Amino acid sequence: MLLLVQEHVNHVVINDADPAIHAFWLSVKHHTKELISLIQSIPLNVEEHARQRAIYSNPEGRDILELGFAALYLNRTSRSGILRGGPIGGKKQSGKYGIDARFNRETLIRQLQLIGRLSSRIDVFGIDAEEFLEKQVPQLPQRHLIYLDPPYFRNARRLYRNYYKAADHARLAKKVKGLRSPWVLTYDYCDEVRELYTGYPMCEFEIHYTANNSTRGTGRELMVWGGGFEMPCPPYATRRTLLKTGAKKDGTLPAAAA
Numbered sequence: 001m002l003l004l005v006q007e008h009v010n011h012v013v014i015n016d017a018d019p020a021i022h023a024f025w026l027s028v029k030h031h032t033k034e035l036i037s038l039i040q041s042i043p044l045n046v047e048e049h050a051r052q053r054a055i056y057s058n059p060e061g062r063d064i065l066e067l068g069f070a071a072l073y074l075n076r077t078s079r080s081g082i083l084r085g086g087p088i089g090g091k092k093q094s095g096k097y098g099i100d101a102r103f104n105r106e107t108l109i110r111q112l113q114l115i116g117r118l119s120s121r122i123d124v125f126g127i128d129a130e131e132f133l134e135k136q137v138p139q140l141p142q143r144h145l146i147y148l149d150p151p152y153f154r155n156a157r158r159l160y161r162n163y164y165k166a167a168d169h170a171r172l173a174k175k176v177k178g179l180r181s182p183w184v185l186t187y188d189y190c191d192e193v194r195e196l197y198t199g200y201p202m203c204e205f206e207i208h209y210t211a212n213n214s215t216r217g218t219g220r221e222l223m224v225w226g227g228g229f230e231m232p233c234p235p236y237a238t239r240r241t242l243l244k245t246g247a248k249k250d251g252t253l254p255a256a257a258a
């Protein structure tokens, strides 16, 4: 979304198979004002967290806005932003930080207003990634870039409602490698992913995340790319290690495998 907001791209197409995340992006696009008024008024407490969790866990027949807001609420009030995680500060709110630590109403509203103004330049899908690659990618304008952020290879069951087994990751890799478009993919760093994409340029990088105002951590991630384009340095990377071949003197990485 940053690419759109900073005018690096004209249009963004988002896809996520989780009905609540799909509903969140649909709400951002079609119900920005209602989303903002919910952000202004929603209580930030464990009872509300439990109520939003129940909505997220039973998505069938829900209103798009109700379901989309549940995804946003849980992302901002759960530990590490994990929708299935417990509330920041615990059920007894005895932790150092409370449930409201990451729910900054003003910031969220400002971000939504910014994105809402660009809504005509955002398309949203909620389908399986493989189907998206097969059916939607051929409809994209000629100049496009595909970014894939699949469920983590390890520990995914804990993190997402829709997670992949090893065979799903392998099938996705086969599809991605068959793409005629330029693509970039990020994963948790692990040997299994390195093996799946052997022969493609890849680099390891660190991301910094904030679970609440003070709990910070570093995640080790892997970026792989293909489709024949020059990859600039990965964003947010404090330490980059090119895994396949040496970087050029100017710091850029070599052209992706065809």
Ligand SMILES: C[S@@+](CC[C@H](N)C(=O)[O-])C[C@H]1O[C@@H](n2cnc3c(N)ncnc32)[C@H](O)[C@@H]1O
Pocket: 015, 016, 017, 018, 021, 127, 128, 129, 130, 149, 150, 151, 152, 160, 161, 162, 163, 164
């Ligand atoms: C690593 S997360 C991506 C997070 C997202 N890029 C972000 O920055 O917030 C993986 C996402 O893949 C989605 N997902 C899982 N299985 C999928 C599938 N078969 N097709 C499409 N999306 C899927 C999950 O719902 C989850 O949101």
